Amino acid sequence: AQSVTQPDIHITVSEGASLELRCNYSYGATPYLFWYVQSPGQGLQLLLKYFSGDTLVQGIKGFEAEFKRSQSSFNLRKPSVHWSDAAEYFCAVGAPASGGSYIPTFGRGTSLIVHP
Amino acid sequence: DAGITQSPRHKVTETGTPVTLRCHQTENHRYMYWYRQDPGHGLRLIHYSYGVKDTDKGEVSDGYSVSRSKTEDFLLTLESATSSQTSVYFCAISGQEKPYEQYFGPGTRLTVT
Numbered sequence: 001a002q003s004v005t006q007p008d009i010h011i012t013v014s015e016g017a018s019l020e021l022r023c024n025y026s027y028g029a030t031p032y033l034f035w036y037v038q039s040p041g042q043g044l045q046l047l048l049k050y051f052s053g054d055t056l057v058q059g060i061k062g063f064e065a066e067f068k069r070s071q072s073s074f075n076l077r078k079p080s081v082h083w084s085d086a087a088e089y090f091c092a093v094g095a096p097a098s099g100g101s102y103i104p105t106f107g108r109g110t111s112l113i114v115h116p
Numbered sequence: 117d118a119g120i121t122q123s124p125r126h127k128v129t130e131t132g133t134p135v136t137l138r139c140h141q142t143e144n145h146r147y148m149y150w151y152r153q154d155p156g157h158g159l160r161l162i163h164y165s166y167g168v169k170d171t172d173k174g175e176v177s178d179g180y181s182v183s184r185s186k187t188e189d190f191l192l193t194l195e196s197a198t199s200s201q202t203s204v205y206f207c208a209i210s211g212q213e214k215p216y217e218q219y220f221g222p223g224t225r226l227t228v229t
Contacts, residue, residue, distance in 0.1 A: 032216055043120075043206055043220030044159070051216075090158055094216050099166025101147045102216040103174070106158040 002027040002093045004107035012113040021076040023091030032094040033074040086114040120221040128227045135194040139207030147210045148190040152203040197228045
């Protein structure tokens with residue numbers, strides 16, 4: 001069964017600083033990997049996804065993530081954080097399921113705090 | 117934003133009572149999912165549907181049932197609510213062309229006293 005580990009429960013950065021959120025996964029085949037963001041009181045929004053090809057993927061809001069098979073990692077990065085990036089971030093690994101559906105397994109999340 | 121609504125948005129109920137949460141979509145997407153979110157656990161899948169009347173269990177299905185009688189609605193029922201089911205419940209949808217790309221509803225906060 002697949003699993004995801006997000007080692008950092010909280011990350012605090014200053015506005016304008018760079019950001020890296022860590023994600024490690026376990027999956028037997030080629031992984032389908034995702035990062036989601038959740039603002040307070042909201043549902044989750046897909047930031048970016050990796051299926052194959054270029055290991056550096058670009059997403060919305062200036063985020064990018066790099067897939068490293070040798071390290072089983074899919075870390076999320078942003079070169080300059082804005083106060084509006086403060087949110088909960090979830091990494092997920094997906095697997096096919098019944099009827100052609102797709103089931104992600106989520107990590108426990110990393111809470112990003114941005115100081116002015 | 118994808119057209120997903122959840123009702124009610126907040127509910128307080130007593131232990132032992134049945135509760136039904138509704139997810140409604142206007143996207144005509146084939147797949148629908150119910151998750152619960154608890155501190156320290158991320159999101160965990162309860163049940164999902166891959167078509168009308170086609171459903172399957174997720175990781176934490178005990179104590180929950182679902183029904184989908186039409187494409188746009190996916191109902192989650194707590195047969196006899198317990199305090200351990202106090203949580204925030206999210207519905208998600210995905211389409212047949214991109215089944216891996218899920219869109220989430222705003223959530224329902226359920227408190228069982």
